[in-house]
Amino acid sequence: MDDKIIAVINQKGGTGKTTLALNLAAGLAQRASTHLVDADPQRSISQWVEMAPSGASLPPVASLGSDPFATIVQLARTHRYVVVDCPPAVQGEVVAAVMRSVHVVLIPVLPSPVDLWASVAMAAAVGGARQLNPGLRACLVLNQMESRNALSHDLRDAVAEFDVPVLQACMQRRAAYRSAAVEGTSVYGLGKRAQTAVADIEAIIEEVLCL
Ligand SMILES: Nc1ncnc2c1ncn2[C@@H]1O[C@H](COP(=O)(O)OP(=O)(O)OP(=O)(O)O)[C@@H](O)[C@H]1O
Numbered sequence: 542m543d544d545k546i547i548a549v550i551n552q553k554g555g556t557g558k559t560t561l562a563l564n565l566a567a568g569l570a571q572r573a574s575t576h577l578v579d580a581d582p583q584r585s586i587s588q589w590v591e592m593a594p595s596g597a598s599l600p601p602v603a604s605l606g607s608d609p610f611a612t613i614v615q616l617a618r619t620h621r622y623v624v625v626d627c628p629p630a631v632q633g634e635v636v637a638a639v640m641r642s643v644h645v646v647l648i649p650v651l652p653s654p655v656d657l658w659a660s661v662a663m664a665a666a667v668g669g670a671r672q673l674n675p676g677l678r679a680c681l682v683l684n685q686m687e688s689r690n691a692l693s694h695d696l697r698d699a700v701a702e703f704d705v706p707v708l709q710a711c712m713q714r715r716a717a718y719r720s721a722a723v724e725g726t727s728v729y730g731l732g733k734r735a736q737t738a739v740a741d742i743e744a745i746i747e748e749v750l751c752l
């Protein structure tokens with residue numbers, strides 16, 4: 542499989558960026574050398590990794606230096622996979638530099654048309670970033686899906702109108718994601734009780750590695 546630098550971005554807060562970034566990196570780390578990058582001044586993902594008990598074996602996390610582009614490109618020289626957790630922002634130098642340096646942008650969205658439309662600026666930002674990074678791939682990742690219902694008609698229509706495609710794989714709403722954060726580990730570190738969450742993340746990884 543090719544090297545991949547992946548950024549998890551959405552200007553809307555609380556859509557699951559840090560949850561996806563951490564668990565994605567944990568799954569990728571089981572395949573090959575993986576490094577996290579914390580591009581968010583809230584430092585959520587750094588704190589998650591710092592508070593991990595020894596043995597949780599989460600991937601290492603770097604903060605962005607004064608030159609975000611150089612930081613990411615440098616890490617990608619020594620690691621097969623780099624995953625960047627971004628702040629809830631779409632504008633600004635940091636997010637622009639991240640979008641210039643990555644292969645793939647994943648945009649976690651909550652499964653409602655309202656939340657989807659709140660992310661519409663992301664599609665425009667990806668379009669803008671492609672002027673400097675023409676190979677940039679971008680996908681929406683539905684998060685907090687309820688297992689009972691498939692996509693509602695409204696949501697299906699909203700997704701179809703979006704310029705950015707949606708991954709087939711998604712994250713269901715599961716207690717395991719919250720437990721992993723509370724316990725300072727990934728869903729992989731929770732063992733059997735997080736099997737279904739691990740299956741979500743594995744399906745996302747398999748799809749992303751084929752992009
Ligand atoms: N699939 C899920 N199932 C259950 N809880 C989830 C799921 N995804 C995220 N959460 C919870 O939702 C909350 C917000 O998630 P998270 O912090 O990952 O969002 P974020 O987009 O990084 O937020 P911010 O914009 O503040 O950086 C957290 O408490 C997280 O544990």
Ligand SMILES: [Mg+2]
Nearest residue numbers: 558559581585
């Ligand atoms: Mg976050």
